[in-house]
Amino acid sequence: xxxxxxxxxxxxxxxxxxxxxxxxxxxxxxxxxxxxxxxxxxxxxxxxxxxxxxxxxxxxxxxxxxxxxxxxxxxxxxxxxxxxxxxxxxxxxxxxxxxxxxxxxxxxxxxxxxxxxxxxxxxxxxxxxxxxxxxxxxxxxxxxxxxxxxxxxxxxxxxxxxxxxxxxxxxxxxxxxxxxxxxxxxxxxxxx
Amino acid sequence: xxxxxxxxxxxxxxxxxxxxxxxxxxxxxxxxxxxxxxxxxxxxxxxxxxxxxxxxxxxxxxxxxxxxxxxxxxxxxxxxxxxxxxxxxxxxxxxxxxxxxxxxxxxxxxxxxxxxxxxxxxxxxxxxxxxxxxxxxxxxxxxxxxxxxxxxxxxxxxxxxxxxxxxxxxxxxxxxxxxxxxxxxxxxxxxx
DNA sequence: GTCTATAGTTTGATAGAC
DNA sequence: GTCTATCAAACTATAGAC
Numbered sequence: 009x010x011x012x013x014x015x016x017x018x019x020x021x022x023x024x025x026x027x028x029x030x031x032x033x034x035x036x037x038x039x040x041x042x043x044x045x046x047x048x049x050x051x052x053x054x055x056x057x058x059x060x061x062x063x064x065x066x067x068x069x070x071x072x073x074x075x076x077x078x079x080x081x082x083x084x085x086x087x088x089x090x091x092x093x094x095x096x097x098x099x100x101x102x103x104x105x106x107x108x109x110x111x112x113x114x115x116x117x118x119x120x121x122x123x124x125x126x127x128x129x130x131x132x133x134x135x136x137x138x139x140x141x142x143x144x145x146x147x148x149x150x151x152x153x154x155x156x157x158x159x160x161x162x163x164x165x166x167x168x169x170x171x172x173x174x175x176x177x178x179x180x181x182x183x184x185x186x187x188x189x190x191x192x193x194x195x196x197x198x199x200x
Numbered sequence: 201x202x203x204x205x206x207x208x209x210x211x212x213x214x215x216x217x218x219x220x221x222x223x224x225x226x227x228x229x230x231x232x233x234x235x236x237x238x239x240x241x242x243x244x245x246x247x248x249x250x251x252x253x254x255x256x257x258x259x260x261x262x263x264x265x266x267x268x269x270x271x272x273x274x275x276x277x278x279x280x281x282x283x284x285x286x287x288x289x290x291x292x293x294x295x296x297x298x299x300x301x302x303x304x305x306x307x308x309x310x311x312x313x314x315x316x317x318x319x320x321x322x323x324x325x326x327x328x329x330x331x332x333x334x335x336x337x338x339x340x341x342x343x344x345x346x347x348x349x350x351x352x353x354x355x356x357x358x359x360x361x362x363x364x365x366x367x368x369x370x371x372x373x374x375x376x377x378x379x380x381x382x383x384x385x386x387x388x389x390x391x392x
Numbered sequence: 393g394t395c396t397a398t399a400g401t402t403t404g405a406t407a408g409a410c
Numbered sequence: 411g412t413c414t415a416t417c418a419a420a421c422t423a424t425a426g427a428c
Contacts, residue, residue, distance in 0.1 A: 036317035038230035041403065052413050063404065113316065120370050121313055124305065125228035134370050160379060163367060167380055171363025175355060178312050178326050187352060188359055233421065244395050249423065
């Protein structure tokens with residue numbers, strides 16, 4: 009019988025993914041052991057391998073989880089009348105994460121670097137973390153009439169977000185992130 | 201008798217630091233073993249501990265090496281008549297590193313994240329990697345008459361560089377980096 | 393200063409009882 | 411599906427001969 013549904017806590021598979029996501033965000037992929045993840049998820053170590061054949065398989069599920077989370081955020085931000093307004097909405101969503109970012113960095117950005125450094129099985133997965141964001145940004149810019157420039161604008165916007173998040177963590181200053189997001193809002197305003 | 205000076209290759213200590221710097225840049229701190237570093241430096245594993253008491257000590261020496269390298273780059277860029285011209289010079293130096301960045305990311309940025317994720321002994325060392333750069337940027341902006349705004353401008357410039365480098369590696373596109381550096385040059389020009 | 397051998401621990405992964 | 415016990419490999423670090 010399945011272990012989830014109306015009952016108290018999520019099933020073991022989801023608990024493992026969630027625990028892996030958090031541990032990898034805090035300590036990095038290479039430094040996070042399956043034992044740590046299993047303990048945090050309250051699942052016996054040997055049982056992990058029933059749900060995920062390898063550590064690589066588990067992090068692949070974590071990537072999918074991140075993709076679902078960012079897609080949900082994009083859907084939230086999509087509730088706005090104008091394309092530039094929707095981009096402002098997304099920036100507003102980022103502001104809510106500043107406490108997490110100052111502590112452990114951007115979840116997507118950190119995992120992206122980890123994947124680029126990881127072995128040959130994972131090194132091409134990092135672009136997936138940013139694909140949805142980039143496409144959504146580009147779509148908004150295109151709808152705002154930016155034409156062929158839209159893709160470059162999307163990349164620039166994501167680069168600013170990633171750089172601001174990295175520096176925010178490195179300097180342990182949430183103000184760094186909020187200041188840079190202010191600049192981003194100003195930049196968007198100027199594009200109108 | 202010392203193992204360096206006019207002879208062929210650097211002494212063992214410097215070889216270890218250089219090998220550690222490269223391996224950590226390629227594969228990350230946590231995933232890089234002392235055995236790998238020792239082999240690349242052509243030093244027996246047991247001998248590493250004569251020069252560095254722990255792996256942490258070795259990465260601390262790598263940090264100092266990075267600080268020396270970035271200081272040398274800043275000195276090169278400092279050869280210019282105007283402060284904004286010197287900032288343009290620095291951007292020009294960054295352009296020369298685009299092949300390395302697209303392959304393994306910004307050496308300072310990657311190590312910075314690794315240090316933030318590492319244990320309590322290293323997590324406060326990452327800001328040292330950026331301190332010299334930030335101070336030098338701020339000095340140039342101040343000399344350009346930007347006053348109290350100078351520090352914020354320095355942080356913004358470094359954030360743009362770091363975000364561009366990260367996305368350049370993530371998307372395996374050197375063009376991402378060069379495009380963003382073009383924007384940075386344009387931004388500096390506009391500040392004049 | 394240099395190097396071999398190895399201790400002691402942790403890791404990813406498996407076997408097999410229930 | 412679940413869990414204990416454990417393997418084989420890799421790791422940081424040390425001991426001790428030279």
